[in-house]
Amino acid sequence: MLKRLWATMRKGRLERELDDEIRFHLETLEEEFVAKGMNRDEARLAARREFGAVEPMKEAYRERRGAAWVESLWQDVRYGLRVLRRSPGFTAAAVVTLALGIGANTAVFSLVRAVLLKMQPVERPEEIVALSKTGGYHVRKFSYPFYQELEGRKDVLAGLAASGGWQRARVRMDGESGSEQRFVERVSGTYFATLGVRARLGRLLEPKDETSAVISEELWRTRFGEDARVLGKKITVDQRVLTVAGVAQRGFRGLEPQAPIDVWTPILMDAQWKKFTTSSWLVLLARLREGVSAEQLREAVEVAHRSYMEEALRGQNHPWKADLLGSRVVVRPGAAGSPRLREQFDRPLVFLMGLVGLVLVVSCANVANLLLARGLARWRELSVRLAIGASRSRLVRQMVTESCLLAVMGAAAGLVLAVVGSEVLVRFLPYQGAGTVGLDVTPDGAVLGFTVAAAAAAVLFGVFPALRSLRPVRRGGQGSRRALVAAQVALSIVVVAAALLFSRSLAELRGVDAGFDRDGVFTFALELPAEYTRPQAAAVYERVLERLQRVAGVAAASHAAPGPFREGKGSRTLLVRGERGETPQGVDVQEVTPNYHAVLGAPLLAGRGLQERDRVRPVRSAVVNEAFVRRFLQGLGEPVGRRVGMGREADGGPFFSIVGVVKDIRHQALREAAVPMVYMPARRDEAFNSVPFQVRGTMKPEDVRAAIAEVDGQATMGEQWWLRQWVEDSLSQERLLAAVSGMFAVLALVVAAVGLYGVMAYGVARRTREIGIRMAIGARRGEVVWMVVRDGLAAVGLGVATGLPAAMVASRLAGSLLYGVKPGDAVSLGAAVGLLAGAGAAAAFAPARRAAGIEPREALRHE
Amino acid sequence: MSKQDSRPDVLQGTLDLMVLRTLETMGAQHGLGLARRIQQISGGILDLNQGTLYPALLRLEQRGWVRSKWGVSDNNRKAKFYELTAKGRRRVGEEAEEWSRTVALMERFLRAAEE
Numbered sequence: 001m002l003k004r005l006w007a008t009m010r011k012g013r014l015e016r017e018l019d020d021e022i023r024f025h026l027e028t029l030e031e032e033f034v035a036k037g038m039n040r041d042e043a044r045l046a047a048r049r050e051f052g053a054v055e056p057m058k059e060a061y062r063e064r065r066g067a068a069w070v071e072s073l074w075q076d077v078r079y080g081l082r083v084l085r086r087s088p089g090f091t092a093a094a095v096v097t098l099a100l101g102i103g104a105n106t107a108v109f110s111l112v113r114a115v116l117l118k119m120q121p122v123e124r125p126e127e128i129v130a131l132s133k134t135g136g137y138h139v140r141k142f143s144y145p146f147y148q149e150l151e152g153r154k155d156v157l158a159g160l161a162a163s164g165g166w167q168r169a170r171v172r173m174d175g176e177s178g179s180e181q182r183f184v185e186r187v188s189g190t191y192f193a194t195l196g197v198r199a200r201l202g203r204l205l206e207p208k209d210e211t212s213a214v215i216s217e218e219l220w221r222t223r224f225g226e227d228a229r230v231l232g233k234k235i236t237v238d239q240r241v242l243t244v245a246g247v248a249q250r251g252f253r254g255l256e257p258q259a260p261i262d263v264w265t266p267i268l269m270d271a272q273w274k275k276f277t278t279s280s281w282l283v284l285l286a287r288l289r290e291g292v293s294a295e296q297l298r299e300a301v302e303v304a305h306r307s308y309m310e311e312a313l314r315g316q317n318h319p320w321k322a323d324l325l326g327s328r329v330v331v332r333p334g335a336a337g338s339p340r341l342r343e344q345f346d347r348p349l350v351f352l353m354g355l356v357g358l359v360l361v362v363s364c365a366n367v368a369n370l371l372l373a374r375g376l377a378r379w380r381e382l383s384v385r386l387a388i389g390a391s392r393s394r395l396v397r398q399m400v401t402e403s404c405l406l407a408v409m410g411a412a413a414g415l416v417l418a419v420v421g422s423e424v425l426v427r428f429l430p431y432q433g434a435g436t437v438g439l440d441v442t443p444d445g446a447v448l449g450f451t452v453a454a455a456a457a458a459v460l461f462g463v464f465p466a467l468r469s470l471r472p473v474r475r476g477g478q479g480s481r482r483a484l485v486a487a488q489v490a491l492s493i494v495v496v497a498a499a500l501l502f503s504r505s506l507a508e509l510r511g512v513d514a515g516f517d518r519d520g521v522f523t524f525a526l527e528l529p530a531e532y533t534r535p536q537a538a539a540v541y542e543r544v545l546e547r548l549q550r551v552a553g554v555a556a557a558s559h560a561a562p563g564p565f566r567e568g569k570g571s572r573t574l575l576v577r578g579e580r581g582e583t584p585q586g587v588d589v590q591e592v593t594p595n596y597h598a599v600l601g602a603p604l605l606a607g608r609g610l611q612e613r614d615r616v617r618p619v620r621s622a623v624v625n626e627a628f629v630r631r632f633l634q635g636l637g638e639p640v641g642r643r644v645g646m647g648r649e650a651d652g653g654p655f656f657s658i659v660g661v662v663k664d665i666r667h668q669a670l671r672e673a674a675v676p677m678v679y680m681p682a683r684r685d686e687a688f689n690s691v692p693f694q695v696r697g698t699m700k701p702e703d704v705r706a707a708i709a710e711v712d713g714q715a716t717m718g719e720q721w722w723l724r725q726w727v728e729d730s731l732s733q734e735r736l737l738a739a740v741s742g743m744f745a746v747l748a749l750v751v752a753a754v755g756l757y758g759v760m761a762y763g764v765a766r767r768t769r770e771i772g773i774r775m776a777i778g779a780r781r782g783e784v785v786w787m788v789v790r791d792g793l794a795a796v797g798l799g800v801a802t803g804l805p806a807a808m809v810a811s812r813l814a815g816s817l818l819y820g821v822k823p824g825d826a827v828s829l830g831a832a833v834g835l836l837a838g839a840g841a842a843a844a845f846a847p848a849r850r851a852a853g854i855e856p857r858e859a860l861r862h863e
Numbered sequence: 864m865s866k867q868d869s870r871p872d873v874l875q876g877t878l879d880l881m882v883l884r885t886l887e888t889m890g891a892q893h894g895l896g897l898a899r900r901i902q903q904i905s906g907g908i909l910d911l912n913q914g915t916l917y918p919a920l921l922r923l924e925q926r927g928w929v930r931s932k933w934g935v936s937d938n939n940r941k942a943k944f945y946e947l948t949a950k951g952r953r954r955v956g957e958e959a960e961e962w963s964r965t966v967a968l969m970e971r972f973l974r975a976a977e978e
Binding site for chain 2: 017018020021022024025027028029031050051052053054057060061063064065068
């Protein structure tokens with residue numbers, strides 16, 4: 001194979017040689033014709049005539065050269081297949097080991113590619129970056145005025161677009177009565193131009209657009225039958241009527257692969273948002289100006305943002321002023337992978353990729369071990385072939401071909417595993433919020449390329465034993481085999497330790513007291529048509545609550561905004577003392593019905609809960625949590641009965657009496673300790689058109705749905721979940737890490753144990769005679785067993801000695817991915833060593849028993 | 864796989880044998896020398912494009928019957944010389960025998976057809 005590679009590299013030289021040869025031929029003929037009396041031109045023509053056409057001949061020559069290459073390759077492959085067929089056990093073991101290693105790697109890579117790497121179909125996607133913020137109160141997003149200001153920064157930007165984010169919205173087509181759920185994104189008029197997306201039909205959104213919409217090519221094809229008359233049609237998105245201006249280029253569905261967009265609407269559909277200087281709701285997408293690095297852009301935006309914020313907050317007594325000024329700007333790839341999933345999963349995925357890489361090495365070591373053992377077994381055959389004149393390089397080529405065949409078979413089987421595996425992996429991603437509906441993990445060119453690279457790594461491992469078995473002197477090879485086993489053990493310890501740490505983190509998180517009982521609570525968002533007035537909406541909710549009480553199995557029902565584990569939160573300014581000139585502080589607020597804490601199973605610690613009489617105007621009572629008391633009321637005496645000022649008009653604004661204190665609830669995530677929270681009574685006379693409901697009991701969801709339909713036929717239920725699922729979903733990162741690293745750990749353990757078993761079994765077979773002699777001169781069976789087991793444990797011990805420090809380093813890298821366990825957690829590391837030692841002992845046991853069963857008489861007759 | 868090799872004017876096997884046999888009698892030769900010698904022996908019956916020889920030589924080399932090396936020609940120029948290998952020498956005998964058998968067989972058929 002190397003020879004062939006060399007041949008292709010020096011093709012240039014072969015071509016030149018051919019030219020030289022032809023030139024010699026032609027010129028010699030020409031000279032002879034001149035000598036016979038022709039003039040130069042005649043002679044040249046005559047020479048050409050003798051020779052025949054040059055180019056076709058060169059073509060035939062080249063073809064011949066290529067054909068030989070293929071012929072001898074084919075010959076090697078056929079021979080290799082025959083050899084592999086002769087030892088099916090070996091072949092199966094090697095292929096299965098490789099398939100598992102390659103399959104696991106390809107599966108993880110498919111996910112890494114879909115979430116982190118895959119470029120979206122926009123122009124020069126590598127230039128597109130997404131801007132976000134950290135550290136501030138309103139994280140991630142920017143305000144509209146800031147977007148407008150930044151747009152002028154031509155020194156760092158080649159284009160800037162804003163997106164109000166995507167959502168599933170009800171879309172109704174022209175002339176149809178029913179509506180359908182589609183992914184809709186609100187984008188600025190610069191969106192398509194910045195991304196370099198072209199129109200398939202009509203035109204795309206422009207900065208002045210207010211009532212136009214652009215649809216995806218997919219929607220155009222499937223819903224409008226590619227009819228050009230779609231232009232000018234009306235399309236209703238959440239009660240807003242827009243005109244279809246154009247169709248985007250084929251394949252473009254926005255930048256979030258899990259939310260394939262079908263309709264883009266102008267961002268200014270909500271014109272009132274224009275005015276808010278500090279409210280942040282826009283994702284900014286920028287195209288880097290040529291020669292500007294992502295870091296330079298980041299710095300420029302951060303400086304611009306800080307001065308913008310200082311200006312906007314000048315003279316204001318804003319509760320989140322310090323937070324807002326202190327926020328840092330982050331720049332991420334904007335058109336690669338899934339920007340939203342990336343935030344949560346880039347580190348876990350990279351870590352898993354590293355772990356699964358170790359699994360591949362363990363698998364390859366196993367294959368190398370198998371090849372080595374077989375090389376020794378074939379030593380006789382190879383010696384004979386060498387003796388009758390086969391060239392050494394020819395034999396190496398043969399063995400490399402065999403390795404390649406194994407790798408190809410392993411890769412093919414691995415690819416099948418990977419297709420299944422990556423589908424399984426996707427299920428670990430969260431549904432809530434991000435959703436994984438559209439995430440495509442079917443293998444593409446890059447994934448196949450990765451598989452080929454993994455297979456190539458396996459081939460490299462095969463070359464080493466191939467060369468080894470051609471050494472003229474027969475050597476044991478047990479040394480290097482034992483080293484391979486030790487390496488397998490060491491790597492396996494890293495994988496197993498990581499898996500244990502991750503599952504302990506997950507267990508810790510699951511055991512966290514979230515402050516509520518997550519079992520038996522059904523949640524859903526109830527959505528009402530936009531034409532309902534606020535009082536009408538509130539009246540519907542009241543009737544729904546009342547009706548739900550009568551559904552079989554319902555213990556209690558409430559509505560709350562935003563409710564537990566929901567995105568988005570309300571916040572207010574707070575004046576603890578209510579004195580003039582007091583600096584307002586920020587606090588989170590939930591608007592709940594009195595039953596809320598009963599539904600969640602969160603106990604009241606002091607005072608009373610909210611009551612129906614609190615729900616009328618003017619609202620003057622509120623319940624707070626423990627964190628609120630700790631943070632704001634320390635040293636101020638009894639919280640119950642205390643009056644605090646709250647609301648936008650904070651200075652002299654409405655005052656609330658704290659009527660009760662409830663236990664802390666982790667409302668956002670299990671990882672995050674409860675934040676100070678004020679529970680205000682939800683008014684019964686006014687409500688928004690969408691409110692999350694919570695129902696506790698043993699009811700059936702379909703009964704709940706039926707009850708709601710009974711109350712109001714136009715009410716729809718948004719996403720419906722059991723709270724337990726919802727909470728579980730918030731652990732998707734930890735679950736992914738624990739489950740996947742767990743699978744890898746089992747894989748690594750099994751493969752390493754098989755490797756050890758192979759070495760031990762071979763060792764015993766080789767030492768049959770020696771053991772027989774030992775037993776003949778009086779060694780006891782127990783001693784023989786120990787001798788063999790000790791051998792295996794020595795290899796394991798060596799592996800442990802090198803693996804433990806590696807595991808420490810790896811666990812430190814995992815650092816922030818862990819919860820409730822320290823990176824160097826002795827229990828996890830100890831358990832990992834124990835598992836490996838156990839697997840090692842198990843693997844050594846069978847060969848040891850065989851050794852003990854050796855009959856001295858038989859053994860001595862052995863040779 | 865190698866259709867282009869069989870030019871309509873010469874059967875592939877015959878050209879191989881001609882080259883091998885010529886090399887056997889004349890020793891190392893460059894392409895031009897071989898071509899000329901083959902044309903000379905054929906007495907002008909064979910209308911051979913001399914260039915056709917090179918792919919054939921390559922094929923023989925790949926089979927290990929011929930080897931080549933660069934040397935200096937009579938007119939004092941760099942030229943590639945071809946010579947038979949031990950394997951090639953054995954092959955000439957075998958091919959010649961096979962060819963004789965084929966010829967004998969064909970002759971019988973032609974005679975039989977005449978009668």
